Amino acid sequence: MPEATQSRSRVVLRRxxxxxxGVLVYCALTAPREIDQLTxxxxxxxxxxxxxxxxxxxxxxxxxxxxxxxxGGALLGLLTIIKVIDMGFLSTLARPFDPVLDWxxxxxxxxxxxxxxxxxxxxxxxxxxVVLVVLLLVLMTLAAMRLSGLLDGRRRxxxxxxxxxxxxxxxxxxxxxxxxxxxxxxSRSVAALAYQDATQIPVSLADRAEFEAQxxxxxxxxxxxxxxxxxxxxxxxxxGFVESYGRSALEDPRYAPxxxxxxxxGSKELKSAGFAAKSGFLTSPVAGGGSWLxxxxxxxxxxxxxxxxxxxxxxxxxLTLSSAFNKGGWDTVAVMPGTISAWPDxxxxxxxxxxxxxxxxxxxxxxxxxxMPDQYTLSQFQQREYGKPxxxxxxxxxxxxxxxxxxTPVPKMVDWNAVGDGSAYDPxxxxxxxxxxxxxxxxxxxxxxxDSIAYSVTSLVxxxxxxxxxxxxxxxxxxxxxxxxxxxxxxxxxxxxTIVAKDPAVLDRIAGWxxxxxxxxxxxxxxxxMDAFRDRFLTAFGPHADPSH
Numbered sequence: 001m002p003e004a005t006q007s008r009s010r011v012v013l014r015r016x017x018x019x020x021x022g023v024l025v026y027c028a029l030t031a032p033r034e035i036d037q038l039t040x041x042x043x044x045x046x047x048x049x050x051x052x053x054x055x056x057x058x059x060x061x062x063x064x065x066x067x068x069x070x071x072g073g074a075l076l077g078l079l080t081i082i083k084v085i086d087m088g089f090l091s092t093l094a095r096p097f098d099p100v101l102d103w104x105x106x107x108x109x110x111x112x113x114x115x116x117x118x119x120x121x122x123x124x125x126x127x128x129x130v131v132l133v134v135l136l137l138v139l140m141t142l143a144a145m146r147l148s149g150l151l152d153g154r155r156r157x158x159x160x161x162x163x164x165x166x167x168x169x170x171x172x173x174x175x176x177x178x179x180x181x182x183x184x185x186x187s188r189s190v191a192a193l194a195y196q197d198a199t200q201i202p203v204s205l206a207d208r209a210e211f212e213a214q215x216x217x218x219x220x221x222x223x224x225x226x227x228x229x230x231x232x233x234x235x236x237x238x239x240g241f242v243e244s245y246g247r248s249a250l251e252d253p254r255y256a257p258x259x260x261x262x263x264x265x266g267s268k269e270l271k272s273a274g275f276a277a278k279s280g281f282l283t284s285p286v287a288g289g290g291s292w293l294x295x296x297x298x299x300x301x302x303x304x305x306x307x308x309x310x311x312x313x314x315x316x317x318x319l320t321l322s323s324a325f326n327k328g329g330w331d332t333v334a335v336m337p338g339t340i341s342a343w344p345d346x347x348x349x350x351x352x353x354x355x356x357x358x359x360x361x362x363x364x365x366x367x368x369x370x371x372m373p374d375q376y377t378l379s380q381f382q383q384r385e386y387g388k389p390x391x392x393x394x395x396x397x398x399x400x401x402x403x404x405x406x407x408t409p410v411p412k413m414v415d416w417n418a419v420g421d422g423s424a425y426d427p428x429x430x431x432x433x434x435x436x437x438x439x440x441x442x443x444x445x446x447x448x449x450x451d452s453i454a455y456s457v458t459s460l461v462x463x464x465x466x467x468x469x470x471x472x473x474x475x476x477x478x479x480x481x482x483x484x485x486x487x488x489x490x491x492x493x494x495x496x497x498t499i500v501a502k503d504p505a506v507l508d509r510i511a512g513w514x515x516x517x518x519x520x521x522x523x524x525x526x527x528x529x530m531d532a533f534r535d536r537f538l539t540a541f542g543p544h545a546d547p548s549h
Contacts, residue, residue: 017146018146018147018150020143021142021143021144021146021147022143022147024139024140024143025050025073025076025140025143025144025147026043026047026050027043028076028077028079028080028083028140028190029047029049029050029076029187029189029190030042030043030044030045030047030187030189031043031080031083031189032183032189033083033086033087033090033096033189033193034087034090034091034489035087035090035091036091036489037180037182037183039180041179041180042179042180042183044179044180044185045179045183045184045185045186045187046165046168046169046172046185046186046187047187047188047189047190048169048186048187048188048191049187049188049190049191051162051165051166051169053072054151054158054162055162056068057069057148057151058151058155058158058159058162062152065148065151066145066148066149068148069144069145069147069148070141070144070145072144073140073141073142073143073144073145074137074140074141076140076144076190077136077137077138077139077140077141078137079190079193079194080136080140081133081136081137082097082099082193082197083189083190083193085097086193089102090484091483091484091485092288092289092483092484093286093287093288093289093290093483094287094288094481094483094484094487094489094491094493095287096196098200098204098306099197099200099201099204100200100201100204100205101204101207101306101307101308102306102307104307105307108289110122110125110126111340112369113125115340115366115368115369115371116368116369116406116435117435117436169186170186172184172185172186173186204306204308207306207308207309208308208309208312211302211308211309211312212312214302214303215302215312215313215316215318218301218318218319219535220319220324220535220538221317221318221319223319223538223542225327225328225329226328227542227543228324228325228327228328228538228542229324229325229328229330229538229541229542230328230541230542230543231505231506231509231540231541231542231543232473232506232541233328233329233393234393234471235393235471235472235473235501235503235506236386236393236394236395236396236469236471236472236473237325237330237394237395237396237473237474237475238386238395238396238398238472238473238474238475238476239321239322239395239396239397239398239475239476240397240398240399240400240460240474240475240476240477241291241294241295241397241398241399241400241476241477241478241479242400242403242453242456242457242460242476242477242478242479243291243370243399243400243401243402243403243404243456243478243479244403244404244405244449244453244478244479244480244481244482244486245403245453245456245457245477245478245479245495245496246284246287246478246480246481246482246487246491246493246494246495246496247281247481247491247492247494247495247496248481248482248486248487248488248491249449249450249453249478249496250263250496250520250521251523252487252488254446254450255446255449255450255453258450258451258454259450259453259454259457260520261454262453262454262457262458263457263518263519263520264518264519264520266457266458266461266519267518267519267520269461269462269465270461270464270465270500270519273464273465273468274470274502275464275465275468275472275500275501275502276500276501276502276504276507276517277498277499277500277501277507277517277518277519278498278499278507278510278513278515278516278517278518279496279497279498279499279515279516279518279519279520279521279525280496280497280513280514280515280516280521280525280526280527280528281494281495281496281497281521281525281526281527281528282298282477282494282495282497282527282528282529282530282532282533283492283493283494283495283527283528283529283530284297284478284479284480284481284493284494284495284530285297285303285304285305285493285530285531286305286479286480286493287480287481287482287483287484287487287491287493288480288481288482288483288484289405289480289483290480291399291479291480292310293305293306293307293309293310294479294480294495294530295397295399295479296309296310296313296314297530297531298321298477298530298531298533298534299320299321299322299349299534300313300318300320300531300534301318301320301531301532301533301534301535302318302531303529303530303531304531313348314345314348320348320349320350320534321534321537321538322334322349322350322351322395322397323348323349323350324350324538325350325395326350326351326352326395327350329393330392330393330394330395331352331391331392331393331394331395332350332351332352332353332394332395332396333351333352333353333354333355333381333385333394333395333396333397334346334349334351334353334354334355334396334397334398334399335355335360335377335380335381335385335396335397335398335399336354336355336356336357336397336399337355337356337357337360337362337370337371337372337377337399337401338357338369338370338371338399338401338404339354339356339357340356340357340358341356342356343356351397353385355380355381355384357371357372360372360376360377360380361380361421361422362376362380362421362422363421363422363423364376364421364422364423364424364425364426364429365425365426365429365430366429367402367409367411367425367429368406368407368408368409368434368435369401369404369405369406370401370402370404371401372401372422373402373411373422373425373455373459374400374401374402374411374455374456374459374460375411375413375414375416375419375459375462375463376419376422376425377398377399377400377401378398378400378459378460378463379416379419381396381398382463382467386467387467393471400456400459400460402452402455402456402459403449403452403453403455403456405482405483406435406438406439406445406448407438407445407448407449407451407452408432408433408434408435408438408444408448409428409429409432409433410432410448410451410452410455411425411428411455412428412455413455413458413459413462416462416466442485445485445486446486449482449486457519460474460476461519464500468502469502470502470503471502471503472500472501472502473499473500473501473503473506474498474499474500474501475497475498475499475500476497476498476500477495477496477497477498478495478496478497479495480493480495481493481494481495494527495530496520496521497521497533498519498521499515500519509540509541510540513526513536513540514526
């Protein structure tokens with residue numbers, strides 16, 4: 001190849017590399033933080049951080065300029081990584097990433113991919129994530145350094161461009177100009193992200209002390225054992241947690257017709273079997289995931305919104321609902337099909353026996369993340385604990401997982417005598433499309449969520465109607481709302497909560513709560529924070545309860 005041709009090729013290559021560097025930095029500066037805003041028009045913005053960076057670099061000599069550009073590029077790479085993580089958190093957990101407290105969730109993310117899509121997918125996703133992080137940091141640093149070199153010999157036109165664009169940015173900011181709602185033309189997303197994380201760090205670091213101060217106040221800490229839950233003596237109390245059973249399932253028109261019909265039908269079936277029910281709403285500390293934090297909040301009467309608080313809780317002597325039953329003389333059991341290893345917190349919660357996934361004898365195929373259908377879980381609870389003759393009164397926590405994301409395949413109700421070891425479900429699993437297919441169609445995702453909630457509630461109702469005795473008290477609730485893809489971005493964090501009993505005296509004790517009769521709370525039903533439930537419940541069923549409160 002002639003030397004002139006080689007020279008032209010090198011010039012073209014350098015220009016292409018420079019252009020790619022510019023696109024990378026520009027996209028990092030202008031990318032919105034929410035996935036549903038990632039449209040081409042949303043990138044047509046003027047980033048104030050870019051204007052400020054160019055202005056600073058113009059004031060520096062060549063060598064310091066490259067150093068500052070390298071540091072700035074690395075920082076922009078780091079903030080871009082955090083922005084991408086934020087996108088994931090906002091789309092799944094309806095909140096931004098906490099740079100101090102959320103690193104413990106990496107293991108949970110790995111386990112979710114492993115259980116839903118298999119080991120190869122989990123390992124591949126982990127390797128890909130590490131490679132992308134390293135590449136982004138390196139490429140952003142090199143890109144910033146390359147772009148800083150463009151300022152050599154171009155100070156005057158660069159200064160004019162910064163001045164003109166700064167005026168345009170200021171005007172767009174004042175007028176609130178948007179090419180795509182709600183993304184502003186005058187972008188400051190990177191600066192806002194940096195400020196948010198910088199201010200969040202001291203708040204998160206101080207959270208432990210704040211939580212310990214809150215936990216030190218406990219009106220029931222010194223209650224004698226013989227005064228705990230006297231209004232439920234002789235009763236079997238089952239606390240049921242329905243995964244992702246949120247208020248949207250009852251009120252969003254995409255789900256309500258099916259879910260509400262299941263609840264209304266269940267109310268009628270239970271009434272025909274001699275049961276009555278009352279329902280209200282609780283506000284969960286989490287959305288989209290983190291079920292164990294909601295369970296901890298519900299049981300402890302403390303707001304457990306992050307993993308650090310959960311660790312502090314289980315290291316304390318806090319009285320929980322389950323430990324109160326244990327101290328009051330109940331036999332205590334936990335049925336947790338989603339738990340794949342030993343549960344070290346059982347002692348703190350006052351649980352005598354724990355049944356995890358491997359303890360329930362399931363021989364069928366997994367239902368994506370959910371290892372077994374809810375009806376199977378309840379069938380095993382019936383056989384191993386509730387149905388045993390001559391047993392003592394018990395308190396059982398039963399976690400139902402069929403409505404856990406990715407909501408495919410959705411189990412079907414079968415005759416209780418046909419549940420067996422779970423292998424009867426295999427044809428349904430084999431015939432169903434997996435998450436990789438279903439999640440390509442939002443309508444199928446919506447239908448999967450809707451049908452799985454209806455199935456979970458129907459399983460509970462059917463179990464209570466079929467096996468519930470005169471002493472059964474069933475308390476069940478959702479742990480949290482599902483991800484924003486199901487609820488939309490503006491949904492509350494409210495979840496339904498219901499108490500079912502045959503003995504009228506049980507519901508008489510909560511007459512003053514204002515809850516709705518039946519399994520479906522009215523839109524006007526009371527809404528309490530989830531951490532308020534423990535004290536209200538212990539008071540209502542204590543020796544000095546006042547039904548009007």
